[in-house]
Amino acid sequence: MSNQRLTRELRHPTLSAGRALRLSASLALLALPLAGCGTGGLWDKFMAKDDTFVDEPADxxxxxxxxxxxxxxxxxxxTKKFEExxxxxxxxxxxxxxxxxxxxxSYQAADYDGCIGAATRYVTLHPGSPDAAYAQYLIAASHYDQIPDISRDQGRTEKAIAALEEVVRKYPTSEYATNAKAKMEGARDQLAGKEMDVGRYYMQKRDYTAAINRFxxxxxxxxxxxxxxxxxxxxTEAYMTIGIVGEAQxxxxxxxHNFPDSKWYKDAYNLVKSGGVEPEENKGSYISRAFKKLGLG
Incomplete structure (x- = not known):
């Protein structure tokens, strides 16, 4: 195509459109004879109404x-009906x-991933809905119900705690906040149990520093x-063993002070007494500060 002709067509796009229209008409005429070929014809198949998907009333x-x-x-x-x-x-x-x-x-069927997906979508699409608190709670409960025993990795437990905290943070006055707090304590107890399990293992291995870090x-x-x-x-046991008597006391x-009737206190008391000292609190110790922070000291 010459440069002059190309310039004319760029200035007058209707010329190109007219050519395209004539080309489409020619292709349509070529296709018409195909309608009589085969069973029903390609044209009939193309024009036939597809009744595979029929909308039903939402209610x-x-x-x-x-x-x-x-x-x-x-x-x-x-679930399929609701998704439909x-x-x-x-x-x-x-x-x-x-x-x-x-x-x-999905939650009832223990399809926790499905529940988390649907509930997350609900909270995202309808954050101001009165039921958003319940959807958020379903996310947390799905994680919570998958908490493994203390012998396994506790990543799921940490996810459960984060999701439960989200319920309390976003919907503090909802009925689900109370349930979330109770579940949170259970999840935290699980994490503490994991730390104790690992700490006891290190004690058996006589790796007292590693054990102390866990406790x-x-x-x-x-x-x-x-x-x-x-x-x-x-x-108390680990510190007495390695000679850090002050922390043991x-x-x-x-x-x-906090659990006077505990059997663990009786054992701890006898342990420090066997070392020639009495239980005595050092207010500057991290142990003392941890309980003072909660008002337990």
Whole structure:
């Protein structure tokens, strides 16, 4: 094409459009004879109505999902119904309700990843909804229900605590905040139990410094868990063994002050007495400060 002709067509795009229209018409004429070929013809197949996907009323799908979940106990099928509401009627109020029910149904079926996904989407799309607190709680509960035993990695426990803290932070006056706090204590107890398990292992290996670091974590971070009494005793034991008597006396004294009836205190008391000293608290010790911080000292 000459430069002059190219310039004319760039200045008058309707000329190119006209050529394109004539080309399309020619292709259409060529395609028409194909309509009579084969079973039904390509044209008939192209023009045929596709009845594979038929929209159903949102309320009908939603109520079918409720029926399947509550009456038939078929949670998987119920979840599909709720997901279908969202697919067919994405901007309806029924879609919002169905998204929350999908999260709940997944939780009931122990499909925790599915629950977390649906609930997270709900909180993202509807942060101001009255049910957003419940969706956030479902996320936290899904993590919490997957907490492993103390012999395994506690990454899931840490995720549970973070999600539970989010419930309390975002919705402090909701009914779910109280449940979240209770679950949080259970999760924290699990982390403390893991620290104790590892600390005892190091004690058996006579690696007292490593053991002390584990028990120290329990005393400074998990004072309200059921493991703190033993942690104070183990600190008394480890410090006496390596000759840091002052810290041993403090651990025993703090244990006796906060848990005077504990069997661990009796053992700690006898241990320091066997070393020729009495339990005596050093107010500058990290052990003392940890309990003073909580008003327990």
């Amino acid at each position: 009908k799908l939603y109520n079918e999902g409720l029926y399947l979940m509550n009456e038939k106990k078929d949670v998987k099928s119920a 509401v969202d697919r067919q009627h994405p901007y309806s109020d029924w879609a919002r309700k169905s998204l929350l029910m999908s999260a709940y149904a 120290k974590t329990v005393v400074t971070q998990y004072q309200t868990t059921r493991h703190v009494e033993e942690a104070l005793y183990r600190l 403090t651990a025993a004294a703090v244990l006796g």
